[in-house]
Amino acid sequence: MGLFFENYHIxxxxxxxxxxxxxxxENAFAEQxxxxxDEESATKSLVLRTSExxxxxxxxxxxxxxxxxxxxxxxxxxxxxxxxxxAYGLIVNCVxxxxxxxxxxxxxxxxxxxxxxxxxxxxxxTEKEELDNWKGVVDDIEKLYEVCCDDYTxxxxxxxxxxxxxGIETNGLYLSEDDKYDENLTTFYFKKKNQRRKSFKTMFLExxxxxxxxxxxxxxxxxxxxxxxxxxxxxxxxxxxxxxWCVETYQPQTRGCKAFIILSTFASLYNPFFSFSxxxxxxxxxxFKITSFKGFREADFTICDGKSDFIYNPESAESINLxxxxxxSKSQKWIIEKFESINNLNSCLRFKEFFSNMNQTLPIYDxxxxxxxxxxxxxxxxYIIDSFSNIEGYLKxxxxxxxxxxxxxxxxxxxAKWIKKSQEIFLKKIKKxxxxxADTNTRRDFLTEMEERKKQKVQELKELGIIKGGxxxxxxKTKDKD
Numbered sequence: 001m002g003l004f005f006e007n008y009h010i011x012x013x014x015x016x017x018x019x020x021x022x023x024x025x026e027n028a029f030a031e032q033x034x035x036x037x038d039e040e041s042a043t044k045s046l047v048l049r050t051s052e053x054x055x056x057x058x059x060x061x062x063x064x065x066x067x068x069x070x071x072x073x074x075x076x077x078x079x080x081x082x083x084x085x086x087a088y089g090l091i092v093n094c095v096x097x098x099x100x101x102x103x104x105x106x107x108x109x110x111x112x113x114x115x116x117x118x119x120x121x122x123x124x125x126t127e128k129e130e131l132d133n134w135k136g137v138v139d140d141i142e143k144l145y146e147v148c149c150d151d152y153t154x155x156x157x158x159x160x161x162x163x164x165x166x167g168i169e170t171n172g173l174y175l176s177e178d179d180k181y182d183e184n185l186t187t188f189y190f191k192k193k194n195q196r197r198k199s200f201k202t203m204f205l206e207x208x209x210x211x212x213x214x215x216x217x218x219x220x221x222x223x224x225x226x227x228x229x230x231x232x233x234x235x236x237x238x239x240x241x242x243x244x245w246c247v248e249t250y251q252p253q254t255r256g257c258k259a260f261i262i263l264s265t266f267a268s269l270y271n272p273f274f275s276f277s278x279x280x281x282x283x284x285x286x287x288f289k290i291t292s293f294k295g296f297r298e299a300d301f302t303i304c305d306g307k308s309d310f311i312y313n314p315e316s317a318e319s320i321n322l323x324x325x326x327x328x329s330k331s332q333k334w335i336i337e338k339f340e341s342i343n344n345l346n347s348c349l350r351f352k353e354f355f356s357n358m359n360q361t362l363p364i365y366d367x368x369x370x371x372x373x374x375x376x377x378x379x380x381x382x383y384i385i386d387s388f389s390n391i392e393g394y395l396k397x398x399x400x401x402x403x404x405x406x407x408x409x410x411x412x413x414x415x416a417k418w419i420k421k422s423q424e425i426f427l428k429k430i431k432k433x434x435x436x437x438a439d440t441n442t443r444r445d446f447l448t449e450m451e452e453r454k455k456q457k458v459q460e461l462k463e464l465g466i467i468k469g470g471x472x473x474x475x476x477k478t479k480d481k482d
Contacts, residue, residue, distance in 0.1 A: 001253050005092075005094050008061075019247050042189035047185060047186070049171070059078075086107070099119055131145055205225055212328075225240050232467065236262060262290040265288055285377075382430070
């Protein structure tokens with residue numbers, strides 16, 4: 001899968017225009033009914049990056065509730081900025097790395113001109129005459145035309161060449177709201193005018209933090225709405241949410257409502273895949289829906305009022321409060337109380353086996369580059385755990401869980417066949433593991449790598465406030481059992 005991104009750029013000529021732009025941003029949002037606010041109250045934000053050359057200011061829009069960005073809203077704000085700044089503006093849109101378009105806009109010169117890089121799905125190409133409109137921002141029109149006409153494996157290749165001709169820096173072209181350490185970034189936060197309620201994200205964090213504090217959960221420091229706790233010295237649990245598309249929100253009685261789903265997972269300190277720096281919507285391979293924890297197929301599963309998602313009215317604080325408390329109650333029941341047995345590395349691995357249908361695989365050592373490559377979230381645990389007892393009993397329980405999942409639709413014969421197949425998969429992994437560790441140097445190097453990975457993760461969890469004080473949350477410390 002390729003890259004999708006959209007960002008915006010306004011040409012400025014001197015430092016003073018940066019100050020004018022800041023004021024223009026507030027005015028443009030005001031015309032859409034939004035006012036400046038702090039991060040906690042924000043429902044929308046705008047990230048600006050000042051070019052080191054002083055030539056362009058790059059920007060991206062974001063929704064603070066992890067929702068889809070409103071393209072029409074962004075366009076309206078941006079066009080108003082271009083008008084107020086009396087400047088040239090660019091809208092860059094990359095589609096699945098297949099092609100990219102760049103729109104040049106100028107209210108003063110009445111310009112809205114589009115060039116295409118790569119093969120667009122509609123077959124559109126850049127006409128040379130179209131580039132006459134670009135003389136205000138490009139010195140070498142011929143060179144830009146060559147970039148538009150060339151062939152590329154990935155559209156980003158041509159896009160970077162075009163950005164260079166236009167004078168846009170690469171870190172402006174690929175601007176992301178997660179570029180926290182870029183000192184040239186400025187973030188503006190906005191909420192609806194006369195909006196007195198808190199944002200959905202803030203209410204989620206407050207309600208879940210208060211409701212789960214007795215279970216050891218804390219709010220994770222950072223941009224995204226994560227809560228986490230240590231369940232043993234090597235395993236932690238995460239809870240969050242993400243917005244969901246839901247057909248009910250398009251029905252007459254719930255039109256204008258929004259929907260979300262609770263997500264959770266368990267992860268070991270050796271897991272390289274889960275990152276608190278990434279938004280929940282980008283971690284669907286490691287986070288699991290509350291419906292999955294319940295153990296029923298989503299098609300047969302409802303969680304509130306006959307619907308498969310939690311639905312609320314975004315304009316009503318009472319509605320948000322009620323549905324968040326309901327989702328908290330169901331989270332406590334389905335993904336905390338029923339999973340208290342996940343308290344060591346062995347149970348963490350088996351949790352991941354269940355949710356990946358036994359597809360956790362072992363890491364591979366790249367001899368050429370001298371590094372380890374993981375291909376599943378907890379596959380390294382096969383190497384770390386010394387022994388695996390009662391595997392037959394474990395697989396029988398796993399099979400029973402699957403049988404319940406599908407409402408006893410499977411016969412005992414089918415279940416027995418599944419157990420045998422799963423056992424073969426498991427034993428094959430153990431055989432490969434034992435053969436691999438026959439070389440003591442390999443075992444030593446791998447365990448050294450894992451200890452370093454654990455050390456880094458512990459430091460990260462300390463900085464995020466998940467591990468308090470010492471090396472771990474001693475109240476939840478549990479010794480691994482085979």
